[in-house]
Amino acid sequence: MKKYTYTESKDTRSGFGAGLLEAGQKNENVVALCADLIGSLKMNDFIKAFPERFFQIGIAEANMMGIAAGLTIGGKIPFTGTFANFSTGRVYDQIRQSIAYSGKNVKICASHAGLTLGEDGATHQILEDIGLMKMLPGMTVINPCDYNQTKAATIALVEHEGPVYLRFGRPVVPNFTPADQKFEIGKAIMLNEGTDVTIVATGHLVWEAIQAGEELEKLGISAEIINIHTIKPLDDEAILKSVTKTGCIVTAEEHNRLGGLGDSVAQLLAKQLPTPQEYVAVDDSFGESGTPAQLMEKYGLNAANIVNAVRKVITRK
Numbered sequence: 050m051k052k053y054t055y056t057e058s059k060d061t062r063s064g065f066g067a068g069l070l071e072a073g074q075k076n077e078n079v080v081a082l083c084a085d086l087i088g089s090l091k092m093n094d095f096i097k098a099f100p101e102r103f104f105q106i107g108i109a110e111a112n113m114m115g116i117a118a119g120l121t122i123g124g125k126i127p128f129t130g131t132f133a134n135f136s137t138g139r140v141y142d143q144i145r146q147s148i149a150y151s152g153k154n155v156k157i158c159a160s161h162a163g164l165t166l167g168e169d170g171a172t173h174q175i176l177e178d179i180g181l182m183k184m185l186p187g188m189t190v191i192n193p194c195d196y197n198q199t200k201a202a203t204i205a206l207v208e209h210e211g212p213v214y215l216r217f218g219r220p221v222v223p224n225f226t227p228a229d230q231k232f233e234i235g236k237a238i239m240l241n242e243g244t245d246v247t248i249v250a251t252g253h254l255v256w257e258a259i260q261a262g263e264e265l266e267k268l269g270i271s272a273e274i275i276n277i278h279t280i281k282p283l284d285d286e287a288i289l290k291s292v293t294k295t296g297c298i299v300t301a302e303e304h305n306r307l308g309g310l311g312d313s314v315a316q317l318l319a320k321q322l323p324t325p326q327e328y329v330a331v332d333d334s335f336g337e338s339g340t341p342a343q344l345m346e347k348y349g350l351n352a353a354n355i356v357n358a359v360r361k362v363i364t365r366k
Contacts, residue, residue: 053240053259055225059196061217062160066091067196068203069128069158073099076126076207082117083130084110089219090130090160110135114143118153126154126207132166133159133216134175141181148212149185156206157182158215162192163303164331164348165253165341166219174336180308182214183281189213189234190281192302192310194255196224198278201232209234216252218303220341223256226276237284243273246359247291250301251277251310254329254350258301261355270359283313289322297325297362301355303345306330325365327358 073079073095081095082104096103106113110131117127129136136159137144148155164174183190191206191213193199199217206213240255241262250258255276262272273291277284292298298318300311311328318324331348345351 053225055223057224058221059224060219060221061193061196061199062089062219063091064193064196064199065158065160065203065215065217066094068200070094070098071200072128072204072207073102075204078124078126079128079207080104080120080125081128081130082106082113084108084113084135086131086160089132090158092130110140111143114140114155115147117155118147118151121153121155126156128156128158128206130158130160132173133162133178134173137178137181137214138175145185149188152187152211154210154212156213156215158203160217161219162216163218163253164336164344164350165303167341167344168338170338171335176305176331176336177308178214178216179280179302179304179310180312183313187211188281189279190216191234191279192216192252193278194252194276195222195226197226197228197230198232201230202278205232205234218253222253225256225259235279235282235284237287238276238278239287240274240276241272243271243295245271245295246363247273247275247288247295247298248301248355248359249275249277249288249298249310249314251280253303254301257350257352258355260352261359264352264356265359270363272359277310280310280313283317285317285321288314288317292318292322292324296366299327299329299355299358299362301329301350303350304330306332325362327362329354329358
């Protein structure tokens with residue numbers, strides 16, 4: 050198996066901040082809006098470079114979405130910034146009516162997603178946001194895995210026409226993808242070719258999948274590992290090609306088992322290629338307060354759980 054290494058750990062929200070600055074440098078129509086969380090979203094550098102292109106809306110997320118939709122009418126490319134919980138659940142009606150329904154070119158950028166925002170607890174830990182966003186017609190949903198990929202994804206959004214939900218996190222995580230990567234929306238990335246099982250992972254679970262693959266190799270199990278950074282549109286071709294070879298699949302995500310990547314994959318396979326599948330995801334529950342590592346372990350979102358899911362799904366072939 051190819052070994053993936055990293056020299057540092059960095060937070061994906063800082064990748065967003067760096068990408069936003071570069072996006073602003075590349076296109077004068079890029080503007081940014083924030084709901085009183087500039088530091089948390091790492092938007093400071095953009096504000097210093099382009100103060101006239103930044104709008105501090107305050108704790109008024111619904112207004113922020115409406116303003117962003119309006120800015121697109123004048124040709125601006127607005128990037129909104131707040132926590133994932135406030136970027137989706139709190140403002141779902143505004144996103145549906147003002148952005149998705151009319152196909153507005155708004156980039157909804159959501160930090161502190163999943164369980165790994167940690168000690169803020171269940172009220173801030175949204176585990177259903179991918180489901181909420183992917184159900185909206187025309188909405189692209191992206192969940193990158195590390196700092197470099199989040200930066201690349203943010204920059205790529207400038208050239209994409211239409212509403213996008215970009216999801217990233219709070220904690221420092223291994224940064225292992227190339228700094229000069231080309232980010233292609235809707236195009237999965239093969240991390241390791243294998244023959245016995247397909248593992249498709251998204252977000253913070255991609256690194257856990259890589260670690261699981263190395264453990265599986267020691268057990269004599271050859272795992273094909275795919276980074277699904279774009280959940281909608283899903284790379285159907287990559288998934289179908291892989292499971293045709295391996296005959297079974299494990300999906301891994303920092304999200305509720307209901308409505309996330311796993312369900313998108315299951316829907317694809319049910320229609321085109323019925324295949325044994327196991328989920329590594331939060332099992333229909335809210336989170337709680339704790340460190341990111343404690344929560345990932347308690348809710349079964351680590352390499353050990355991926356290994357267990359693989360051993361189970363292989364028996365179902």
